[in-house]
Amino acid sequence: MKILVAVKQVAALDEDFAIRDDGRDIDPDFLIRDLNEWDDFSLEEAVKIKEASAQPVEVVALSVGSDEVDESLRKCLAKGADRALRVWDTAIEDSDSIAIARVLAAVAKREAPDMLFAGVQSSDQSFASTGIATAAFLGWPHAAVVSNLEYAPGAKLALLRRELEGGLLHEVEIQCPAVLTIQLGINTPRYASLRSIKQAAAKPIEVLSLADVGLSAADVGVAGSLSRVRRMYVPDKGRAQLIEGDAAHQAARLAEIIREFKGAAA
Amino acid sequence: MSRTDAVTRILFEAFGAAEVRTFYLIGYAAIAVFCYGFYVQVRKYRRGAALALEGGIWSRFGTMLSTVLSHRTLRRRDRAAGAAHRLIFYGFLLLFAGTATITLEYDILEPLFGIRFWHGEFYLVFSLVLDLAGVALILGLLYMMYRRGWLKPPKLDYARPDRVAGDADFNRPQYRREDWAFLWLLLIIACTGYVLEAARLVWLQARPDVWDTRWWSPLGALLAEGMRASGLDARSAGWVRHSLWWFHGLIALLLIALIPFTKVKHIFTSAASLMVRDPLAAQRLARIPESQPQPGVAKITDFNWKQLLNLDACTKCGRCHEACPARAVGAPLSPRDVILSLRDFAQATLESGRIPDAAELDVHGKAPGQVAMETLWSCRTCMACVEICPVAVEHVPIIVQMRRKLVEDGAMDPLLTKTLQTIHKTGNSFGESKRKRGAWSKPLPFAVKDARKQPVDVLWFVGDYASFDPRNQKVSQIFASLLHEAQVDFGILYDGESNAGNDVRRVGEEGLYEVLAAANVNAMTQASFKSVVTTDPHSFNTIRNEYPDFGGKFEIEHYTTLAQRLFAEGRLQVTKPLKYRVTFHDPCHLGRFNKGYDAPRELLKLLGCELIEMGRCKANSFCCGAGGGRIWVPDPVGSEKPAQNRIKEAAAIPGLEVYVVSCPKDLTMFEDALKTTGNEGKFVVKELIELIREAVPARLTQEANA
Numbered sequence: 019m020k021i022l023v024a025v026k027q028v029a030a031l032d033e034d035f036a037i038r039d040d041g042r043d044i045d046p047d048f049l050i051r052d053l054n055e056w057d058d059f060s061l062e063e064a065v066k067i068k069e070a071s072a073q074p075v076e077v078v079a080l081s082v083g084s085d086e087v088d089e090s091l092r093k094c095l096a097k098g099a100d101r102a103l104r105v106w107d108t109a110i111e112d113s114d115s116i117a118i119a120r121v122l123a124a125v126a127k128r129e130a131p132d133m134l135f136a137g138v139q140s141s142d143q144s145f146a147s148t149g150i151a152t153a154a155f156l157g158w159p160h161a162a163v164v165s166n167l168e169y170a171p172g173a174k175l176a177l178l179r180r181e182l183e184g185g186l187l188h189e190v191e192i193q194c195p196a197v198l199t200i201q202l203g204i205n206t207p208r209y210a211s212l213r214s215i216k217q218a219a220a221k222p223i224e225v226l227s228l229a230d231v232g233l234s235a236a237d238v239g240v241a242g243s244l245s246r247v248r249r250m251y252v253p254d255k256g257r258a259q260l261i262e263g264d265a266a267h268q269a270a271r272l273a274e275i276i277r278e279f280k281g282a283a284a
Numbered sequence: 285m286s287r288t289d290a291v292t293r294i295l296f297e298a299f300g301a302a303e304v305r306t307f308y309l310i311g312y313a314a315i316a317v318f319c320y321g322f323y324v325q326v327r328k329y330r331r332g333a334a335l336a337l338e339g340g341i342w343s344r345f346g347t348m349l350s351t352v353l354s355h356r357t358l359r360r361r362d363r364a365a366g367a368a369h370r371l372i373f374y375g376f377l378l379l380f381a382g383t384a385t386i387t388l389e390y391d392i393l394e395p396l397f398g399i400r401f402w403h404g405e406f407y408l409v410f411s412l413v414l415d416l417a418g419v420a421l422i423l424g425l426l427y428m429m430y431r432r433g434w435l436k437p438p439k440l441d442y443a444r445p446d447r448v449a450g451d452a453d454f455n456r457p458q459y460r461r462e463d464w465a466f467l468w469l470l471l472i473i474a475c476t477g478y479v480l481e482a483a484r485l486v487w488l489q490a491r492p493d494v495w496d497t498r499w500w501s502p503l504g505a506l507l508a509e510g511m512r513a514s515g516l517d518a519r520s521a522g523w524v525r526h527s528l529w530w531f532h533g534l535i536a537l538l539l540i541a542l543i544p545f546t547k548v549k550h551i552f553t554s555a556a557s558l559m560v561r562d563p564l565a566a567q568r569l570a571r572i573p574e575s576q577p578q579p580g581v582a583k584i585t586d587f588n589w590k591q592l593l594n595l596d597a598c599t600k601c602g603r604c605h606e607a608c609p610a611r612a613v614g615a616p617l618s619p620r621d622v623i624l625s626l627r628d629f630a631q632a633t634l635e636s637g638r639i640p641d642a643a644e645l646d647v648h649g650k651a652p653g654q655v656a657m658e659t660l661w662s663c664r665t666c667m668a669c670v671e672i673c674p675v676a677v678e679h680v681p682i683i684v685q686m687r688r689k690l691v692e693d694g695a696m697d698p699l700l701t702k703t704l705q706t707i708h709k710t711g712n713s714f715g716e717s718k719r720k721r722g723a724w725s726k727p728l729p730f731a732v733k734d735a736r737k738q739p740v741d742v743l744w745f746v747g748d749y750a751s752f753d754p755r756n757q758k759v760s761q762i763f764a765s766l767l768h769e770a771q772v773d774f775g776i777l778y779d780g781e782s783n784a785g786n787d788v789r790r791v792g793e794e795g796l797y798e799v800l801a802a803a804n805v806n807a808m809t810q811a812s813f814k815s816v817v818t819t820d821p822h823s824f825n826t827i828r829n830e831y832p833d834f835g836g837k838f839e840i841e842h843y844t845t846l847a848q849r850l851f852a853e854g855r856l857q858v859t860k861p862l863k864y865r866v867t868f869h870d871p872c873h874l875g876r877f878n879k880g881y882d883a884p885r886e887l888l889k890l891l892g893c894e895l896i897e898m899g900r901c902k903a904n905s906f907c908c909g910a911g912g913g914r915i916w917v918p919d920p921v922g923s924e925k926p927a928q929n930r931i932k933e934a935a936a937i938p939g940l941e942v943y944v945v946s947c948p949k950d951l952t953m954f955e956d957a958l959k960t961t962g963n964e965g966k967f968v969v970k971e972l973i974e975l976i977r978e979a980v981p982a983r984l985t986q987e988a989n990a
Contacts, residue, residue: 032717032719033716033717033719033720034717050709050710050717052709206698208693208694209691209694209696209701209704209705211579211691211692211694211793211795211796212708212793212794212795212796212798212799213572213579213692213794213795214692214795215795216795
């Protein structure tokens, strides 16, 4: 039995940051990289299923990215993944979520897992589409925003709950294999001690090229994407203003502003 | 042979050969039982992990001997109990030595070599000494009984803060029974000894060699006179002597046989524990050997033999129980009970012929003998327990070893998990960007040198709190100004510095500690400087005591000694003496950990402050509650925090104006506690650096003139 967990190394902004010269992303010097928070939960879910299962289950962490992603994959290995796969080719740069999903789906075909987990979204790009697009490429059933899962490896069906707006829950039965995007809070991710991360260095991270997964440069990057980032920028500051003067004057001005807004809304 | 030469100890007089043989048989049996018990204990310790001790065995033996003979550690914080124990110890030692020398002569030297010394004046003097030793023993025992029965100090209450009434091992009445049985047994042996002696004197009153020398055993003689006065004749006395001889002998042999199986074994285990004492037990924690598959302690056999011996050395004196800040505020931790719990566990699992299966050796949990994670996480690694233990039990390393296992399992407060991840990611516990580490120095009117880029005399290792905490940043700025004005050539590592790791290590996250230590050692090795200074006692401790294990041997001092020198050299001068009434809180890592008690006090004196000590000061300083990573985990709502407990203690000082600290974490903890205890406005919490600034006003104008 096998569970494939697609993870992403996300970027967080440092205190001060600068936009890249081409104006379409942050200068990488100002980014702090870490495993996507959602992926902590999806990996934990897979490892928990593995630990609870009587029959052997293999948990495989999968990511797309350059060798700096290895750090996050090692964290996955430290937390209980049995092996890790990383797909990279410089052609993959500038891929959108659809192109990434195409790569993930290609690996999933090769690995033929019983279940594929992904996070609901990534904390840096927030597309929330990679997992679902992967399901589309695979032609597998999918469920998004999964907050509870009952699944025994090898079973034909999994029972899950999904979070909907307004505090509603969906209880769903889904055929396996399926793609599930896992929501925060579904479990309590374990702590990967530094020692276990170090020891995880001994576990293999297999690096795959596009050819290895049966894709070509045309399937990824700008060519394989359905969308393109035009510009990244910090919007102009809001319209906060400090009302000067004594209390009476301030109160009068405040009332005036409120009336203006009411008038605008009316 | 002169008359006095004939004088000797009456041994088996009037005993039949069969009776003597019986006695010897029982004696040998008792010794055999003792030897077997001894073997079982040693086998138990050997079932622990291996450990190689540093230092020569003879110097260790010498230190142990002087500690035991002087009772140096036993008299601390309990003079009366120390004195009583001294009476018991020396009384017992002399009586035992006396009995042993009789055996030496009667059973070995005389039959084999014909050597006799137990007669004449030697015997008389010794009989006087032993008589007095008996008095000492009885007085000591009576005081101990008085103490247990009437004084009842709270530290001798065996109720556990980590259990609730009704739990199988809540207050352990068996301990109390054993304590009393031990006292009574010794008392009975001592008393029957005197009665036996007196009866022998009355019985042999017709023999001048016995009767005329009776006053060499004054107490026995007095008793004998009493017996005679009450009409006891020689024949009846002979009968009394005969039966008491057996009673006294058998009960003494019983004691010997029981030694390895009861608390009496502390005679050996406490001495042995003192001999293997590590003076840096809490200051310098042990690395995890590369060969060790799992970090920390999961099973009782993961403790090393020395730690298993430590468990048996404990005499339940309760000094650690009393000193523990976690216990004082009602946390589910008593260092005493961690030790006793594990001792009971080791006894139950490792004393039988076969070691049980691994599953039965798990020391983590809530069953009797196990230690709960709440207990382990309550510890602030303040070292109060280790420092006061009279028999060198090293609680802190035991607790940290167990925490290492919890960390590996992720069994910790989610906030702590988060903090550790943050430290891993950013190199500091504030989650701030690395490059902001030196930002506190920007508002200064001078540039603080970057020690990575230019050589300096003094490298200032700033630490997390002094770098990132806004309140402490102010202190850092003042300290930088003082150094600048004193023309100290100093610099910092800016973003080359990481969290020093002291508390990360004490949390039990050894892997992260290794990363931090390696990063700092690397950064420091690449910089050029003569010595290191820090305002943070936590960083001070780990750099001083632990970095050498990671290849970083640096000369480091806490700012208090550097400031002291700057004053002595006239580079800083008090121009505005302060007349404050102050008290000083010894930071654990400066005081107890590194014996830095004097410099801050001398500085306060120099500044003109009137120092009123709190009851708990210096070695007995009461932890602010921040140590061991506890600053990252909030204390339970509703319960008193150690810092509040401490502020209340200070608030009792009449007219107190300033509560002086010399540790960034202390400043944070106590300013908070000052508010939450409602003492705000009554006195203030200040860093000693701030007081120096007040007494040494900035010399900017002078510089401008120059």
